[in-house]
Amino acid sequence: MIGVQNVYSKHPSPKCPLWQVARQRKKFAGFVLLCVFLQLPYLTGCGVFPKADAEAQPSSRRSPGGGRTTSVEVAIAETGILQEPLEYTGSTQPVREVSLRAQVEGRLLNLQADVGDRVKQGQILARLDDSLLVTSVTQAQAELAALQSEVTRAQSQVRDAQAVAEQARAELRQAQADAARLRSLYSSGAIAQQQAEIAQTEAATAQQKLSSAIAKIATEQQAVAAAQGRVAAQRAAIAQTQERQSYALLASPITGVVVAKVSEPGNLIQPGGEVLRLADFSSVKVVVPVSELELSKIRVGQSVQVRLDAFAKKEITGKVTRISPAADATARQLPIEITIPNSNNQIGSGLLARVSFAPQTTPRVTIPETALVGSDQNKSTGASTQGRNSTSPLPSAREGSQNQKSSEGTVFVLTGKGAQATVQSRRVQLGTRANGQVEILSGLQAGEQFVARTAKPLKDGETVRLSVLSQTPKKQEQR
DSSP states (O other): OOOOSSTTOSSOOTTSOHHHHHHHHHHHHHHHHHHHHHTHHHHHHTTOSOHHHHHTSSSEEEOTTSSEEEEEEEEEOEEEOOSOOEEEEEEEEEEEEEEEEOSSOEEEEEEOOOTTOEEOTTOEEEEEOOHHHHHHHHHHHHHHHHHHHHHHHHHHHHHHHHHHHHHHHHHHHHHHHHHHHHHHHHHHTSSOHHHHHHHHHHHHHHHHHHHHHHHHHHHHHHHHHHHHHHHHHHHHHHHHHHHHHHTTEEEOSSSEEEEEEOOOTTOEEOTTOEEEEEEEEEEEEEEEEEEGGGGGGOOTTOEEEEEETTEEEEEEEEEEEEEOSOOOTTTOEEEEEEEEEOTTOOOOSSOEEEEEEOOOOOOEEEEEGGGOBOHHHHHHHTOOSSSOSSOOOOOOHHHHHHOTTOEEEEEEEEESOGGGOEEEEEEEEEEEEETTEEEEEESOOTTOEEEEEESSOOOTTOBEEEOTTOOOHHHHHHO
8 A cells, every 4th residue: 555744745755545645634634624614814804805795794884973974875855756657458440431332223344443552542443334324315315405496486376476466466457547547537528437447446456466376385384494494404304314324433531541441343233332441541540438437537639648559669649529429328438539640651540559648647756665664663763753954844735635645654864975964854745656657746846855765764863875886866866
């Protein structure tokens, strides 16, 4: 067997076994480690380790007066709205949707638009078979020509009657002249009485003939008016038939997009039958059901924020355009319509929309609930209500009516800087609590520094040390 003269010699003695050499080496290493650990306190005190590591062990340091200063996390009071926005989900819809329907019966000959095509108002999109309507128009025009010939014939008869009346008027004048001359001759005794009476009778006959001719003129004129009335009626019938013929061409009533094709070419379309469905996407509306309990917080014209899952990084501002007066009797919810702009026509129909109604409340100072000190803790920490730096004002009547559940609490406000930093307890009026935050109705102003967290209970007027997590005005400006 091999021996050894020195534990850590390169060449062990041939008289010492190998296992014995290894055992001696382990004992020597343990002795060295023991010596190092015994010297650690002295090495720390001499500054061998960094100062930060040495200070990491205790949670507080001694004040100049001999006490220990408590490390606190300080925050700056800021105003905000504690109530979270009301969020509802709905689906996008076009602001207007219309159906292109046939007004006359006919077979659909062709469609000039398909789903997804953009169309303009007045653009021809479909055509129906109008052969029957064309025949009706031709027949009506032939009837109009016949009626117009009747008017011409009636007008000719009126002219004939007028000529007869003029002749009768001339004959009457001649008969009256003859009767007057013969009456004069009879008076002078030149002719017999019978000749004078015959002339007077002829004059009366001429008068009756003239009256009859004038009456015939009126009758013929009435016939002309009747014929002209029939012509006007026929013209109206032709115009109506031509209008029905124009219905064979189906034009777009709006500017928008074709969203559905209901019928195919070759189908027989009845009056009122739907052919295409069009939608106006110049703006988009979202209808969301809102609880009746939240209705008082929403008004027409109110701005809302809309987020679409299809455009995750885009938030659109919309407006409440309609509040339905009828609520669902079961769910007690009212449909609220929100309209959002869509000038680039990127937003389609049926997209999931998340609508956020911003709360209509006044921003107030909010602080974490961890900054509040309970009444029992105040007693245990010795926080005195005497010698405060400020007095908490009482809430106004309006604030009290708005938040009847408000209560009072205590916070520690930071005064002084650096080594002179101290805390003062202050009573504050509390408002709504939510998500670990609480509203301060009075007693703390925005911009003041307060203790958000502390490792141990604080006392009024106690000197404190700010932790690295504390907020300072300089940090707030950088942020």
